[in-house]
Amino acid sequence: MSPVDNTFGELGLSIIGVGVQYPRYNLAPDDLETLSKILCKNPVLHEVFVEDGVPLAITASQKAIEESRIRLSDITHVVSTTCTNNANPGFDNLVVAGLGIKQQVEKVLLQGVGCSGGLAVLRTASNLALGRTAQRKPARILCVALELCTPLVRSEFDSINELQEVRIGPALFSDCASAVILSNDLGGYVEPIYDVLGWDHRVIPDTAEHLRFDSDPLGWKVVLTPDVPKVACAAVPEAFSDILASVPSIPRSLKNAEDFDWALHPGGATILTGTEKEMGITPYHLRASYDTYMKHGNSSSATIFSVLNRLRAKDMDAIAPSGGPREFVMACAFGPGVSVEMCALRRSQNSQRVADCLTPPLDDPDLD
Numbered sequence: 330m331s332p333v334d335n336t337f338g339e340l341g342l343s344i345i346g347v348g349v350q351y352p353r354y355n356l357a358p359d360d361l362e363t364l365s366k367i368l369c370k371n372p373v374l375h376e377v378f379v380e381d382g383v384p385l386a387i388t389a390s391q392k393a394i395e396e397s398r399i400r401l402s403d404i405t406h407v408v409s410t411t412c413t414n415n416a417n418p419g420f421d422n423l424v425v426a427g428l429g430i431k432q433q434v435e436k437v438l439l440q441g442v443g444c445s446g447g448l449a450v451l452r453t454a455s456n457l458a459l460g461r462t463a464q465r466k467p468a469r470i471l472c473v474a475l476e477l478c479t480p481l482v483r484s485e486f487d488s489i490n491e492l493q494e495v496r497i498g499p500a501l502f503s504d505c506a507s508a509v510i511l512s513n514d515l516g517g518y519v520e521p522i523y524d525v526l527g528w529d530h531r532v533i534p535d536t537a538e539h540l541r542f543d544s545d546p547l548g549w550k551v552v553l554t555p556d557v558p559k560v561a562c563a564a565v566p567e568a569f570s571d572i573l574a575s576v577p578s579i580p581r582s583l584k585n586a587e588d589f590d591w592a593l594h595p596g597g598a599t600i601l602t603g604t605e606k607e608m609g610i611t612p613y614h615l616r617a618s619y620d621t622y623m624k625h626g627n628s629s630s631a632t633i634f635s636v637l638n639r640l641r642a643k644d645m646d647a648i649a650p651s652g653g654p655r656e657f658v659m660a661c662a663f664g665p666g667v668s669v670e671m672c673a674l675r676r677s678q679n680s681q682r683v684a685d686c687l688t689p690p691l692d693d694p695d696l697d
Contacts, residue, residue: 336577340455340524342512342525343511343521343523344512344674345396345398345512345519345520346396346398346508346510347392348390348391348395348508348638349389349635350388350392351385352381352504356479364479364482374480378480382476382504383427386420386473386508387428389506390428393510396510396522399510399512401429404471406454407421407434408470408473409421409424409473409475410439410440410447410449410475412441412476412629413476413478435457437457442664443664444596444664445664446662447507447631448672449630449670451528452528455525455528462513462514467515467517468511469516470512471510473508474506475506476502476504476631477504478629480549483547484548485550488550503625503628507631521677523637523658523674524677525673526578526657526674528572528672529568529571529572529575529669529671530671531668532666532668533669539554539556539557539667540552540554557596558596558599561596561669563607564669565661565671572673576673579673586659587611587650588655588657589657590617590659591604591615591618591658592633592636592637592659593618593662594627594633594663595627601615601618604661611650616645616648617642620639620645630664632662637660637674656675657673657676659671659673659674660672
């Protein structure tokens with residue numbers, strides 16, 4: 330049997346719309362007591378997800394659709410992910426209904442992929458789009474990531490009370506929905522934001538116990554061992570090398586990590602600094618990741634599209650590393666497994682936008 334050829338040709342795939350929506354309010358440390366009182370009333374977590382989370386996904390999707398300038402009737406597929414809900418049918422049904430999509434669309438809902446879910450969705454959607462290209466049919470795929478992480482605090486309160494265990498997870502995670510529209514090159518030209526050039530997916534052997542998201546009677550429990558940054562960051566150089574070798578549309582003159590801008594999932598501060606060290610890049614290469622992390626924390630699967638959205642803002646270009654913003658971008662995220670998702674993108678110089686104010690207001694939320 331001949332070896333598998335992992336080389337990507339010209340894919341003709343582009344991201345043509347991006348949308349991000351965070352909740353209306355920030356929760357500060359002073360809100361923890363009030364939040365604990367609400368969560369101790371044992372609300373049904375699925376109802377919280379539907380009432381507070383799904384509207385975020387609908388709004389993010391509307392933003393992406395509006396920017397793409399496609400009609401709802403053009404959407405052929407919906408590929409979604411979440412790790413903070415496991416209801417059947419999935420939340421994607423509610424998003425489709427909430428958007429008012431009337432035609433039958435092919436849907437895929439990914440679970441079990443955690444923080445790498447955004448890029449896993451993009452990879453899955455890309456393969457579906459290539460299938461449509463082979464059939465000589467247009468593809469306009471809505472990719473949605475939705476995470477409602479705040480209720481995780483309830484199970485963590487229980488761990489503190491019963492086991493005297495205090496974990497870092499609740500301090501890292503936040504709520505967010507994000508969406509992109511992926512298009513193939515059939516059915517009329519649409520101005521791209523990012524061209525999708527190729528991807529790499531791998532699972533690091535013997536690391537499953539380092540990063541988990543366990544179901545619990547009170548919701549979910551995040552398991553993050555201190556070795557996660559070391560394990561994850563050490564895998565980036567090989568993934569980067571392999572993706573360079575498999576994507577011939579990346580100019581051969583671009584050989585080093587510093588030749589690219591990086592949209593890295595900000596799983597934590599040590600993930601960002603560890604990748605800098607492994608790849609020999611500066612915080613300015615990771616400027617959108619740092620900015621997203623400082624303003625919003627880690628929103629699991631929904632974060633990577635938020636980082637890509639932030640990267641194209643004019644104020645991000647103003648703090649680009651020496652040589653200015655890069656045309657080519659490496660997006661990277663880590664998830665349970667430990668899995669590594671990496672995607673090579675080329676950004677359109679015509680897609681630059683004025684920065685959105687995505688940070689929620691600091692008004693006191695009505696938590697009563």
